[in-house]
Amino acid sequence: MAGLSDALAAPRPRRLELPGVLCTLVLAAVALCVVFPLLLVALQSLQVAPPGQPARYGLDGWRAALGEPGLRAALVNTLTVTFARQLISLPLAVLIAWLLARTDLPGRSWIEFGFWAAFFLPPFTVTLAWILLLDPEYGLVNTSIAALPFVGAGPFNIYSFWGIVWVHVVTGSLTVKVILLTPAFRNMNAAFEEASRVAGAGTLRTALRITVPVMAPAILSVLLLGTMVSLQTFEVEQVLGLPFRFFVFSTTIYDLLVTRVPRYDAATALAVLILAAMLPLVFAQQWLTRGGRYTTVTGQFQSRVHALGRARVPVTIGVLALVVVVLGVPVAFALLGTFMKLFGFFHVPDPWTLANWRTVLGDELFLRSLHNTLVLSIGTAVAAILVHSLIAYIVVRTSYAGRRLLDFVSWLPFTVPGIILGLALLWLFLGVAFLRPLYGTTTLLIIAGVIAGMPLGVQIIRSGLMQLGAELEEASRIAGATWWTTYRRIILRLMAPTLLAVGMITFVGAARNIGNFALLTTTANRPLSILQLDYVAQRKFEEAVVVACIIMFVSLAGALFARLLGLRSGLG
């Protein structure tokens, strides 16, 4: 890669001055909200007294965590699910990104939007939709197949290892990779490919020998990101794994926390283990994104498309089928589920009803939660744009001594399961006197949402900033503008599409976030995502799926809004 960078004579990254005080202030605030809670987690793992009793320190928690009979199984399960997810989704995502960005696939911009929209679907809702199809006894696919002659029972069981992997692949794993990789592929200099074509290689050979290797840093970066997300997934395993006693790390931790006497010590000890496992991935990610490894793919080139030729029709059908699977099926069946008298039971007489919608929409709790969710999501989006862009700016553009540290810290929220981060924030807000009044308010959830979205938000803005020529800013400084004026009138304006994309992602992230919020909500600030969880806990699946559908529509509206603004964003 070094040779390529040299050939393109990438200019030395330019460092501008931003008052060190402001940088330190940002670093301190981020450290307080991210590092300090994680230290509390580490400390808590050594605090062995049961809740409500004076603190006592020891290694019992660690002993319990490491001696936990399910731990080995949870470790194996976490790793195998992660591995299977990445193994299936990565090659598929690279192929789709290449098709969308570098070929004349018909309707590719709408297909890309399809993946965008699917990325915004809440995993919880999607899981419910797939249960309707793949439940071993009542699932529609299974009952249809069983109705065929010579077939005994339906072959699929969603409550299984492959069921979990399947739901993961069609929710986050595939779509996030596609939406991050497609812009990166699009920005690649076409001359690399053209040189290969002229040298005599066909479309396929060029893709395999030139395009994919040139894009290796972006692909690897997306893989690392995907692996980190996989290691801490929660909802899918919680819903699908529990019925057949299948635990992963995050659900094991949840299990330790929701028993009658919560084992904070053992749960946090497990969280520290995950954190330790994540750190090498964070370092690898940082190494990848540092030092111009991305400069081989800058946006200043015309990227021309390959003709698919005879493969056009079958490839189009295949990709459209995927869009149906990742977007159409979940949306249609989640919606269908809301009209069922008994969720998942298609064969009862007269299974359809409007009662679920009436119950939920008439529930005063629902209206309050909807209000909370909207305030929370909009607040999170606005705050995230400001905070994430400031962090990204300091990391990319200033010579501030702590910028590497800040970059590293911005990754940390990804290194522990959402539920643990929520718990850590709970301790932070109850433990620090001047933060205590925030408990039970939506502001607290907004702070949690900004922190939860930080790794992705900062990374997306950061890669956008790296493509923005420093001279555009320098010209403004020379013309007489202060740093702040330049930030407002040049950087924010030029970065508007990327920032709005980050805003939308955090908006939707906050609307559907369960893990981070579960322990932070009270009846006063409960958002929709927690309301649906509460309905599930009360076995009110029909109401839960109505709320899940509403969250889904809020998310899809966000995706559509982003699309109307002409947003495209990603790594590269």
Add this chain to the structure above:
Amino acid sequence: MGAQPAGVGETVLTLDRVSKRFSEAAAVDSVSLSIRRGEVFTLLGPSGCGKTTTLRLVAGLERPDAGEITLRDRVVASAARRHFVAPNQRNLGMVFQSYAVWPHMTVFENVAYPLQLRGLPKAAVREKVARVLDLVGLGGTESRPGTRLSGGQMQRLALCRALVYEPDLLLLDEPFSNLDAKLREQMRVEVKLLQRRLGITVLFVTHDQVEALSLSDRLAVMHRGRVEQVGSPRALYERPASAFVRDFLGQTVVLSGSVAAPASGSGPGRVTVAMNGTLTGCTLTGRNAAEAALAPGAAATIAIRPEDIQVAPDDRGPREAHHLLGAIDALSFVGDRYEARVSFGGEHGIVLLLTRAREWREGERVRLGFPPELVTVWPA
């Protein structure tokens, strides 16, 4: 050169032993310069010589590690006193290599931006923008997006944006390098005319010697972070102080030999060199370019600009002093003249430009005259 604007001689910018290092390497190494009001001063050098870093230090986009920068009697950066004036408080204009035309603003908004920052009333902004756009022939494009212009127009727009607030000093960072050859020549002339008309002081950075020579009143050749020589284009071209300046500015024919015993007929400061290799037996005489006298027998090279060599067909007349005999190896017609490679029997040859007033042939023998007043002798 035209009439000098008033106030010439007053110093606008002074660099006093300014250094800047990036990690371990010194990008700018103790550079001292002073630039006078109304002149075009050029920093010329190969890529990586520190010229752009010097410009960025002046602009305030980098902080010096040592030394002091003074702009119109105001110290704007001093490493010793830990004093630094931000770029927005220096009242400089700058045209970037990429033009840095803001894509989210129209032509008008791009030029109006610095005026708005200075709090000018709207009417004054409109009037000033219109005047500067007219000056460069961009009148009528006000409402176009800044990046929907051709390369030459974007360049003019960037120039307008840098000039509209009448900065104390205009910085140009390789502004012509993204233009094609014809447009580059045209813009060069335009910038020079504009500079003469407005009397602005310009600090210009380039690696292109033709640009540097044609545009500058004075120039500094930089090499490895240091200033090699400062002077007028003509002085540098004709009397380079170092072999680096000699070879970087224009073409040079260099031949090697050793210092011969002082021969009769050579005047004061003249040295005669006995050539070696296939030219053994020939001698050439020139001016000693080194400060110290050259000892007889010491290895030396002679240098001459190719256009100063007098080329004539070899009429097989008697051998003359200050002449070499050669043969045209390869000849190509390049339009206004011939380009010929002349060799002296060995592998090496020199490239000369021949007039098209005569028909030349490949293989033809030629007689090359090296006038002693145009030849310089350098220690090897």
